[in-house]
Amino acid sequence: IRASASPRRPPGSAEGAGLSVLVTGAAGFVGAHCSLALRKRGDGVVGIDNYNSYYDPSLKKARRALLGSHGVFVVDGDINDGRLLAKLFDVVPFTHVLHLAAQAGVRYAMENPSSYVRSNVAGLVSLLESCKDADPQPAVVWASSSSVYGLNDAVPFSEAHRTDKPASLYAATKKAGEAITHTYNHIYGLSITGLRFFTVYGPWGRPDMAYFFFTRNILQGKPVTVYRGRDHVDIARDFTYIDDIVRGCLAALDTAGRSTGGGGRKRGAAPYRIFNLGNTSPVTVPALVAMLERCLMVKARRHVVEMPGNGDVPFTHANISLAREQLGYKPTTSLEMGLKKFVRWYLSYYGYNRGTHAFRNHL
Numbered sequence: 001i002r003a004s005a006s007p008r009r010p011p012g013s014a015e016g017a018g019l020s021v022l023v024t025g026a027a028g029f030v031g032a033h034c035s036l037a038l039r040k041r042g043d044g045v046v047g048i049d050n051y052n053s054y055y056d057p058s059l060k061k062a063r064r065a066l067l068g069s070h071g072v073f074v075v076d077g078d079i080n081d082g083r084l085l086a087k088l089f090d091v092v093p094f095t096h097v098l099h100l101a102a103q104a105g106v107r108y109a110m111e112n113p114s115s116y117v118r119s120n121v122a123g124l125v126s127l128l129e130s131c132k133d134a135d136p137q138p139a140v141v142w143a144s145s146s147s148v149y150g151l152n153d154a155v156p157f158s159e160a161h162r163t164d165k166p167a168s169l170y171a172a173t174k175k176a177g178e179a180i181t182h183t184y185n186h187i188y189g190l191s192i193t194g195l196r197f198f199t200v201y202g203p204w205g206r207p208d209m210a211y212f213f214f215t216r217n218i219l220q221g222k223p224v225t226v227y228r229g230r231d232h233v234d235i236a237r238d239f240t241y242i243d244d245i246v247r248g249c250l251a252a253l254d255t256a257g258r259s260t261g262g263g264g265r266k267r268g269a270a271p272y273r274i275f276n277l278g279n280t281s282p283v284t285v286p287a288l289v290a291m292l293e294r295c296l297m298v299k300a301r302r303h304v305v306e307m308p309g310n311g312d313v314p315f316t317h318a319n320i321s322l323a324r325e326q327l328g329y330k331p332t333t334s335l336e337m338g339l340k341k342f343v344r345w346y347l348s349y350y351g352y353n354r355g356t357h358a359f360r361n362h363l
């Protein structure tokens with residue numbers, strides 16, 4: 001970092017474009033896309049990621065290589081390492097933190113609960129401690145999740161809806177994150193914006209997510225397991241394309257306001273905001289599979305089973321009025337269009353379009 005950035009001018013801010021952003025989880029799916037978008041518009045970006053092995057670390061390394069080729073440096077480190085964070089804040093005067101590092105995934109929480117507490121609760125507190133001690137104090141924009149709405153029957157979900165029935169430990173840690181960030185806002189005057197993402201998908205996505213492993217299974221001729229909810233109701237998700245989410249994140253950074261340092265009541269209130277970032281048009285899982293079949297030109301073998309009690313919720317659906325009004329957020333990519341872009345990336349990344357896989361035989 002010392003080598004690549006002058007103390008008052010982080011990498012990428014040569015044109016004085018404005019923001020100087022620490023992106024946590026930068027080698028992750030959303031983190032890599034946001035880091036690239038910030039860099040492309042001329043903001044300063046430094047990333048941090050611990051490259052955990054929750055899913056294929058080679059995909060994270062490939063994202064890191066992509067970022068490196070665009071001049072974004074990703075520190076190999078953990079947000080629980082307060083000393084490392086203090087050093088980073090000492091060297092680079094970040095104006096903003098885009099906090100995306102987390103243990104993601106709902107089902108894995110049943111096997112490895114402590115990893116959620118470690119990254120999503122302890123890691124968040126460690127990061128906020130560093131933000132509060134930094135000079136200048138950065139504004140914090142961070143990823144909460146639609147999962148906080150849990151088993152909520154009132155659709156579409158609005159920010160004011162109750163979030164007292166988390167269905168998984170993942171959801172509970174995101175809900176805890178909202179309470180923790182609120183505390184740092186009113187005690188220490190940190191500007192906080194929480195973004196409740198709704199099922200983000202797209203190129204460079206996460207292999208643990210259904211659209212990704214359905215694609216893999218369809219191409220490999222393996223069955224796709226489709227869960228059906230109670231009373232035979234199909235599960236539905238408000239799938240949101242990555243570019244729409246990136247635009248929402250950048251708008252949140254641009255409008256985050258300043259941390260006031262020292263508590264709202266003492267020096268004027270720093271903003272505390274929460275927004276849904278969704279697509280407003282839920283699609284059922286069987287409809288998702290049908291769209292993938294059309295994109296891939298391959299028939300799926302479906303295996304329909306009752307949804308096990310593993311933390312998944314039956315449906316999600318975002319009301320995005322608040323984000324539209326305050327962030328100018330307007331998703332523009334339909335699921336059909338976004339899946340085409342994802343499939344194009346998938347075939348290229350895994351070499352299918354070079355004819356090295358069985359895909360050739362499916363056509």
Ligand code: NAD
Nearest residue numbers: 025028029030049050051052078079101102143197199200
């Ligand atoms: P991801 O797993 O691809 O990215 C998270 C990154 O954080 C990973 O690269 C991981 O190695 C890193 N990380 C985890 N713990 C860390 C730690 N302690 N220190 C440093 N790095 C650490 O996930 P994503 O899909 O890009 O999600 C980004 C954020 O958005 C997460 O907070 C996630 O909970 C949230 N979110 C994602 C979705 C979605 O559909 N993708 C939906 C709702 C919320």
